[in-house]
Amino acid sequence: MKRTPIHETRFGWIFQDAELSADYAKHHAAGAHKAGEQFAILLNRENRTPGRVLDIGSGSGDTLLALTGRFPEAECVGVDLCQTLLDIARRKAFEQGLNSRVRFEEADATALPFDDASFDVVFSQDTLHMVDDPVRMLSECARVLKAASR
Ligand SMILES: C[S@@+](CC[C@H](N)C(=O)[O-])C[C@H]1O[C@@H](n2cnc3c(N)ncnc32)[C@H](O)[C@@H]1O
Secondary structure (H helix, E strand, C coil): CCCCHHEEEEEEECCCCHHHHHHHHHHHHHHHHHHHHHHHHHHHHCCCCCEEEEEECCCHHHHHHHHHHCCCCEEEEEEEEHHHHHHHHHHHHHHHHCCCEEEEEEEEECCCCCCCCCCCCCCCCCCHHHHHCHHHHHHHHHHHHHCCCC
16 A cells, blocks of 8 residues: 655655654643543543544544543554654553553555444544645545444
């Protein structure tokens, strides 16, 4: 499967730079964590207890880790193209004791390395505007998402 190197994406100049990426992670951690808490509230409100969850453009991992913490049964995957952010997210998962249920993988939002209908919940925060082909990213979201059961 074709994978776009991060530096070839539209905003890749930010996320190919380790220092800028680490700085981004530091400044967005609290907001990203809060977004995960809010996603969890929305899922609870709909009485959804997700099995497999995918976060596309997972960045520093804070959003997905907050969500993982709220759903003890969930198995969560975050994908991103930025190695610095993937490393930060993996470290946080380990520090929070969530590394058995959440993993962070290098993958392109527009060419996801997952089977059709393999996730119960797919979300993405602040990433669609960054990919070169947002329509393809949305079509990948739809492809890997299971059909709603109701
Ligand atoms: C603005 S950040 C948002 C990160 C995180 N979702 C948050 O809310 O803090 C966008 C993220 O998308 C990632 N990204 C950009 N293009 C991507 C692509 N084609 N596939 C996967 N991730 C990508 C970047 O590396 C970055 O981590």
